[in-house]
Amino acid sequence: VEIVISQIVRFLRGGELVRLSKRKGAVVTLRDLLDEVGRDAARFHFLTRTVDAHMDFDLDLATKQANENPVYYVQYAHTRTCGVLRKAQEVGAVAPPIEEARLELLTHTDELALLRKLADFPADIRRAATSRGPHQLTVGGRELAALFHQFYTTCQVIDPAQPDLTGARLRLVDGTRTVLATVCRLLGINAPERM
Numbered sequence: 001v002e003i004v005i006s007q008i009v010r011f012l013r014g015g016e017l018v019r020l021s022k023r024k025g026a027v028v029t030l031r032d033l034l035d036e037v038g039r040d041a042a043r044f045h046f047l048t049r050t051v052d053a054h055m056d057f058d059l060d061l062a063t064k065q066a067n068e069n070p071v072y073y074v075q076y077a078h079t080r081t082c083g084v085l086r087k088a089q090e091v092g093a094v095a096p097p098i099e100e101a102r103l104e105l106l107t108h109t110d111e112l113a114l115l116r117k118l119a120d121f122p123a124d125i126r127r128a129a130t131s132r133g134p135h136q137l138t139v140g141g142r143e144l145a146a147l148f149h150q151f152y153t154t155c156q157v158i159d160p161a162q163p164d165l166t167g168a169r170l171r172l173v174d175g176t177r178t179v180l181a182t183v184c185r186l187l188g189i190n191a192p193e194r195m
Contacts, residue, residue, distance in 0.1 A: 004132065006051040012058045037062040040189040044071035047187055048138045065195075070142050074180065075192055077145035081177035082193040084157050088170055093158045095170035102164040106172060110151040114172060117144050121179050125186070134187065141183040148176050 011018040011028060020027055033042055041062040048070060049055045067073050088095065095101070106115060121140070128136040157169045184191035 004051050007054045009046075009055045009057050012056055013060060015060075018059070040075070041069070041071050043188050044074070044138060047134045050133060050135050070138065071189060074138075074141045074145045074183065075190065076195060077148045078177060078180040078184065078191045079193060079195045080152060081148065081173050081180065084152070084173050085170065085177065088158055088166075091158060091160075093160075093166050093170065094163070095174060096167045098171060101171040102168050103171065105165045105168045108151075108155055110147070110154045111169070111172060114144075114147045114151045114176060117147050118172075118175050118179055121182075137183055137186055141180065141187070144176065144179060144183070148180075 037059060045057055045062050061069055065072050124136060124140045128134055155169060157173060159166050181191040
């Protein structure tokens with residue numbers, strides 16, 4: 001049996017420390033926390049730190065549906081990949097089988113950064129598992145989400161005038177979707193297809 005003891009968690013609301021006292025019965029139970037912020041936000045936020053580091057859990061941030069909220073940011077990136085793939089299907093853009101995709105056409109800086117991050121994912125999982133550091137997956141998920149959002153902003157995925165490039169980019173989007181969904185699954189949070 002291996003027991004991992006974590007450090008103290010402090011709660012913040014409105015930028016102020018929530019005063020708790022076991023003696024006075026002023027406590028926050030896990031059930032209360034889940035009711036307030038939801039399972040996905042609670043899990044993700046707890047997993048953003050190593051167990052040997054103190055944690056300030058910002059209750060306002062955990063419930064915010066904005067890019068500052070790390071769980072929302074990762075889930076939104078997954079949702080966006082699903083939206084791109086749905087749009088491609090609607091307009092008849094085809095993602096060829098991976099063996100036939102013209103991946104050599106992916107030369108933009110943001111495409112290459114995204115490809116490198118995807119290629120590092122198996123090593124990231126091994127490192128997180130061997131070091132018992134699930135926080136590495138939350139960090140990796142946020143980094144991947146940021147790289148995908150950047151790619152989405154700078155590279156037009158569906159371009160009817162360039163079907164080979166569109167196919168390669170759709171493969172990149174699908175690979176990103178797969179890795180983001182895997183990160184979410186490993187962390188025990190939902191990977192929504194629509195938000």
